[in-house]
Amino acid sequence: MKFETLLTLLNFSPENIIEKHPFWKKLYNKGIDIKQEKLKVKFKNNNEFEELKNNWRNDANIVENFYVFLRENFPNAIPSSLFFLCEVKSKDNEVLSLEDVNRYRLNNELEEFEFIRYFEDDEEDDDEEYEKEYEHVNADYKVESTIIYLADKWLKDILSGESFYNNNKQYFTKKEIKLFLTCDWLNPYKISYDSGYMDLLKYYWGTKIKANDLIGILTPEFCSYIFDDLSNEILHDYFYFICRNKKSVKNEYEIHNIWDSLKHMLGFDFDHVTWKQLKETSNEWHKQQIDSPGYDPKKQWKKTEIKDYIFKNGESLWTINEITTGKLLYEEGVDMHNCVFSYIEECIQGYCAIFSLKMRYERIATLEVRKYGLRYILVQVRGLLNEELKDAETKEIIKLWAKENNIIIELK
Numbered sequence: 375m376k377f378e379t380l381l382t383l384l385n386f387s388p389e390n391i392i393e394k395h396p397f398w399k400k401l402y403n404k405g406i407d408i409k410q411e412k413l414k415v416k417f418k419n420n421n422e423f424e425e426l427k428n429n430w431r432n433d434a435n436i437v438e439n440f441y442v443f444l445r446e447n448f449p450n451a452i453p454s455s456l457f458f459l460c461e462v463k464s465k466d467n468e469v470l471s472l473e474d475v476n477r478y479r480l481n482n483e484l485e486e487f488e489f490i491r492y493f494e495d496d497e498e499d500d501d502e503e504y505e506k507e508y509e510h511v512n513a514d515y516k517v518e519s520t521i522i523y524l525a526d527k528w529l530k531d532i533l534s535g536e537s538f539y540n541n542n543k544q545y546f547t548k549k550e551i552k553l554f555l556t557c558d559w560l561n562p563y564k565i566s567y568d569s570g571y572m573d574l575l576k577y578y579w580g581t582k583i584k585a586n587d588l589i590g591i592l593t594p595e596f597c598s599y600i601f602d603d604l605s606n607e608i609l610h611d612y613f614y615f616i617c618r619n620k621k622s623v624k625n626e627y628e629i630h631n632i633w634d635s636l637k638h639m640l641g642f643d644f645d646h647v648t649w650k651q652l653k654e655t656s657n658e659w660h661k662q663q664i665d666s667p668g669y670d671p672k673k674q675w676k677k678t679e680i681k682d683y684i685f686k687n688g689e690s691l692w693t694i695n696e697i698t699t700g701k702l703l704y705e706e707g708v709d710m711h712n713c714v715f716s717y718i719e720e721c722i723q724g725y726c727a728i729f730s731l732k733m734r735y736e737r738i739a740t741l742e743v744r745k746y747g748l749r750y751i752l753v754q755v756r757g758l759l760n761e762e763l764k765d766a767e768t769k770e771i772i773k774l775w776a777k778e779n780n781i782i783i784e785l786k
Contacts, residue, residue: 375443376439378430378433378435378436378439378440379436379439379440379443381430382430382436382440383401383440383443385428385430385526385530386526386529386530386533388530388533388534388535388536395533395534395535396449397447397448397449397533397535398533398535431458431459431460431522432459432460434459437457437458437459437569438457440457441454441457444533448533450532450555451555451556452529452532452555453554453555453577455569455573455574455576455577455578456525456528456529456574457569458525458569458570458571458573458574459569459570460518460522460570460571517571517602517603518571520603520604520605521571521574521575521604522571524545524574524604525571525574527541528542532555538551538555539551544610545604545610546582547585549585550581550582550585550586552585553581553584553585554577554578554581572598572599572602572746575597575598575602575604576594576595576597576598577594578598578604579592579594579597579598579601580594582597582613583597586614586617587620588616588617588620591616591620591623591626592616592626592629593626596626596629596630599744599746599751599753600629600630600633600753601613601633606637608636608639608641608642611642611644612632612633612636612644615644615649615652616629619648619649622648622649622650623649625762627754627756627760627761627762628653630754631656631660631760632652632653632656634656634660634713634716635655635656635659635660635713636656638659638716639659659713660712660713660760663707663713663715663716672700673699673700673718673722674698674699674700675698675699675721675722675724676698676724677696677698678696678727678743678745678750680696680727680729680743680750680779680781681778681779682694682695682696683695683771683774683775683778685771685774685775687767690733690734690767691733691734691735692731692732692733692768692771693731693732693735694729694730694731694732694741694771694772694775695729695730695732696727696728696729697721697728697729697730698721700715700718702730703715703717703718703721703728706728706730706737706740709737710737710739710740710756710757710758710759711758711759711760712740712756712759712760714728714740714742714756717742724745725744726742726743726744726753727742727743727744727745728740728741728742728743729741729742729743731755731768731771731772733768738757738758738763738765738768739755739756739757739763739768739772740754740755740756741754741755741756741772742754742755742756743781749782750779750780750781750782751781751782751783752772752776752781752782752783755772
């Protein structure tokens, strides 16, 4: 056994190991506890030992070796998507642990690092721009930290030999757990060097979609990018509300539209409400956002590196332009009858980028792009009144623009 694998195993050693699971009993009979003490001697101090042990997700070789070892030795199925990489790099291309990232945040030393997964370095950034970048990193860090915490928890729950269901009732039904723990077990167990926490999100939602017969209504890609904050208290209530009302659901656009409003309704009660009533509640919330006159036209934010686009075909002309001011964002919402203005803080903080698609200078669609790691993802294309864009020719224009800017399209 490689010493990195041994170190990683020590993270997931349950209490009363020998009594709880034959896998651990076998390892400890081979002297794993003695090897652990010998390893500690090799390091200068216990903190260095603990840091190396806890940062296993930063090294692709350790991740792969750990998974292969468990695949060959642990008697039960373990989803390969729990073994993903988590790399945040400094300006010197040094991989930082989550502990490092968090420590530098707490010490207000973020300016020492360029987190290349989130934003580009700019020597002329002023304090305001720095704060935007700081908030941007924090937002993605919050989601990633939640997924990493759950991945580690679920690994430990599996390896403990205890009831996975009893420990995770807030995330799974028994039917969902059965699929989650077994449905990718027969796949080749080569870990992708490009794997990340989004892969676990896709797998998580994919098993829930399959278990609840939602194939054709929801896709794992849609869920992983829209429902990425698994710590949101009403998220799973909403998912099961969709399950109960799947015959009434029109499409993913409708699901996303309602979710935009639900995120702002603390403690929403899904009991005794129909899908039609929920839509009406959501539409009223969206209308309030459009009718609100309270906006600051002076608010503006930094444009992404995504290029604007012009395409001409005969007499037809399409343009796609990024919106970077509060005034233009508000006008987009009013003209398109959607709630895009409610995204203003997310745009300012760099969580998303909004684009206006026009044909012959008339608005016909609003596009939302989000950045996950190094990848830009097109997560929404909304026509007038938040309806699905159906024009085939315009869809092809969007694909050309996305290809030119290396934007991944995760839409049906």
